[in-house]
Amino acid sequence: MSNIPSELKYxxxxxxxxxEGNGIVTVGITEHAxxxxxxxxxxxxxDVGDEVSTGDDVAVAESVKAASDIYAPVTGEIVExxxxxxxxxxxxxxxxxxDGWxxxxxxxxxxxxxxxxxxxGYANSIDED
Amino acid sequence: MTNKTVLHAKHLASNAKMVDFYGWDMPINYGSQIEEHNAVRQKSGMFDVSHMTIVDVQGPDAKAFLRRLVINDVAKLTVAGKALYTGMLNEAGGVIDDLIIYFFSDTNYRLVVNSATREKDLAWMTKQLAGFDATITERPEFGIIAVQGPEAKAKVANLLTPEQIAAVEGMKPFFGVQVGDLFIATTGYTGEEGYEIIVPEAEAENFWQKLLDLDVTPCGLGARDTLRLEAGMNLYGLDMDETVSPLAANMAWTISWEPEDRDFIGRDVLTAQKAAGDQPKLVGLVLEEKGILRSHQVVVTEFGNGEITSGTFSPTLGHSVALARVPRSVKVGDVIEVEMRKKNVKVTVTKPSFVRNGKKVF
Structure with a gap:
């Protein structure tokens, strides 16, 4: 079972x-992913400045094994x-x-x-995978 | 029922991530596929390939049978221990499997075939055996450990008897020798020096552990795939299968056309294909920009479309490389395009070989 920090949302x-407060969130992919x-x-x-909506594919994580879309979990502007x-x-x-954010x-x-x-909730969702 | 190799418990003890590989529970990596890949290029790594199938072909007609069965000519083998890479075709000229044949004598050969094709290979060989005075015997009672990399031979030497060391001393590539309990061959699937060693089951775990203790890095199927692809070696099921001619799979060099009266299976079809000159060919592709070439992506050329058969990120080169089947008119050095996610990218055509002995070769 991989690590799922309780202070984060998924x-x-x-x-x-x-x-992070001030209406800003940091996004990454989970240890499980x-x-x-x-x-x-x-x-x-x-790109910084992009307007993204929840569910948009906004990034790609490409591993030795596969290319995987990363989706915006919330709506807003990319600031960093x-x-x-x-x-x-x-x-x-x-x-x-x-550091992998x-x-x-x-x-x-x-x-x-x-x-x-x-x-x-996330732990349950990956149990169902 | 999932098959387990004799080294299964050793993989779990090394925290391997296990996957199903054609019915075998095998390690895909032990943490980082890239670190394992680099260990083989720079130092030494080892692979459990015990799932591969060993088949001994013996008897008065063993030689005649194999001269019929495969596209290379075992009559070229005259020095005991010499090995041959070749293909076994169906009547339509498609590749049933690729394999290595070791020669011991005209009545005694050892074949190593893929595990994924084990059943159909054995069925095909048994069918073709009719009329020949020879036997085919599967040898499942062994483990096979491949030790590869610039330091591999020196590491293995620590485990050998003086008699075994003397036997492998100066052994050329693509030879195998049985000394004591071990069959030691200078073959591999990585483009590095090293051995593939056939070990009696009862000794396999101990052999593996001794190599671990010597800091030989255990490597999974993931690193095995990136290493063989950098070396430009075919993987059955991706780069060729029963629908593909060896002429379209960079296997023409494994066909012996002489003597003309050797009637190997598929010869008539290959002869017609060669005369027509219309078979596509397997080339290398290099992508210098970001992105990874992957199997089944479409290749666009002025002579028509082709397809990537295997692609990956090359840890040694730091960019992506691929094998692709393209129209025969495409030339080394041409810049062609690959349809990737949402865009076309330009790739350069090379010979289908990228890295040998740790160095870029294109």
Whole structure:
């Protein structure tokens, strides 16, 4: 069973969301997701300034095994992307919930966070996979 | 019922991630496929390939049978231990399997075939055996461990008896020798030096553990695939199958056309294909920009479309490479296109070989 931090929110498509305050959230993919994908070799990130809507495919995590779409878990504007992933995509494998973060979104509506899964809800969703 | 190799418990003890591989529960990696790949290119790594099928062909007609069965000519084998890579075709000229044949004498050969094709291979061989005075005997009572990489031979030497060391001393590539309990062959599927070693089941775990203790990196099927692809070696089921001619799979070099009166299965079809010159060919593709070429992506050329048969990220080169079947008029050096996710990318055509002995070769 992989690590699922209780302070984060989750989408069933395996993104995690951390509320940073000020209406900004950090987004990454879960440890479970990186484990399924295997060694990461490229991560294609959105551009800062992009307006994204919940469910849009906004990034691609490409591992040795497969290319996988990453979806925006909330609606808002991309305000920062993790440029370290350009040279070190393996950070997604080694520290999925930390240095392997993907991008930050300024939320249009903070209430949307309530629609995401909590740790237990995500744990249940991957049990059903 | 899932098959387990004799080394299954060793994989679990090394925290392997296991996957089903054609009915075998096999390690895909032990943590990082890329680190395992790099270990083989830079130091040494080992693979459990015990799932592969060993078949001994023996008897007065063993040679005549194999001269009929496969596209290369075992009559070329005259030195004991010499091995041959070749293909076994159906009547329509499609590849039933690719295999290695070791020669011991005109009445004694050892074949190593793919596990995924084991049943159909054995059925086909048994059917073709009619009329020949020879036997085919599967040898499941062995483990097979491949030790590969620039340091592989030196690591293995620590486990050998003086007699075994003397026997493999200076052994050329593509030879195998039985000394004591071990069959030691200078073959592999990585493009590096090393051995493939056939070990009695009872000794396999101990052999594996001793290599672990010598810091030989255990490697899974994931690294095996990226290594063989960098080396430009075919994988049965992806790069060729029963619908594909060896002429379209970079296997023409494994066909012996001489002597002309050797009637191997599929010869008439291959002869007609060769005369027509209309078979596509297997080439290498190199993508320098971001992205990964993958199986079944469409290749667009001015001579018509082709298809990627296997593609991957090359850990050694830092970009993607692929094998692709394309129209024969496509030339090495041409820039053609591949349809990838949402866009077309430009790729350069190369010979189907990318890395050998740790170095780029295109």
């Amino acid at each position: 989408a069933s498509s395996h993104e995690w969301v951390r509320n 990186q484990d399924l994908l295997g060694d990461m070799v490229f991560v294609e990130l959105p 992307v993790n440029e370290d992933l350009e040279d070190s995509p393996e950070l997604v494998n080694s520290d999925a919930f930390g 993907l991008f930050k979104i300024k939320l249009d509506d903070e209430a949307e966070l309530a629609d995401l899964l909590d740790a237990d």
